[in-house]
């Protein structure tokens with residue numbers, strides 16, 4: 001089953017290692033595992049035609065986050081949104097972050113991108 005279709009887990013919240021994450025990134029095109037201030041995060045930049053479209057996508061991702069009470073870092077620029085998922089309370093990436101990354105991709109598929 002695709003990551004996006006899986007429910008977030010409220011239990012079994014454990015950090016994944018790079019070795020565990022790497023194969024799962026096959027389902028997440030252009031998502032990268034990056035480390036900032038010693039905290040691993042999943043990051044991807046999306047391209048848009050202008051600022052308004054970038055801002056609209058930012059809001060959609062924000063609504064997804066509020067619905068699941070799991071929140072990304074969002075950087076909105078002209079024609080570009082950078083989304084980063086990780087779990088603050090654990091200090092790294094768990095399966096839920098991969099699911100949210102996949103759902104972020106799916107927002108644009110349904111919009112016809």
Ligand SMILES: C[C@H](O)[C@H](O)[C@H]1CNC2=NC(N)=NC(=O)C2=N1
Nearest residue numbers: 069070071072086087088089090
């Ligand atoms: C109380 C509430 O569950 C926490 O503050 C949530 C909110 N959203 C969150 N989002 C993310 N990405 N990581 C968290 O640890 C987190 N914690």
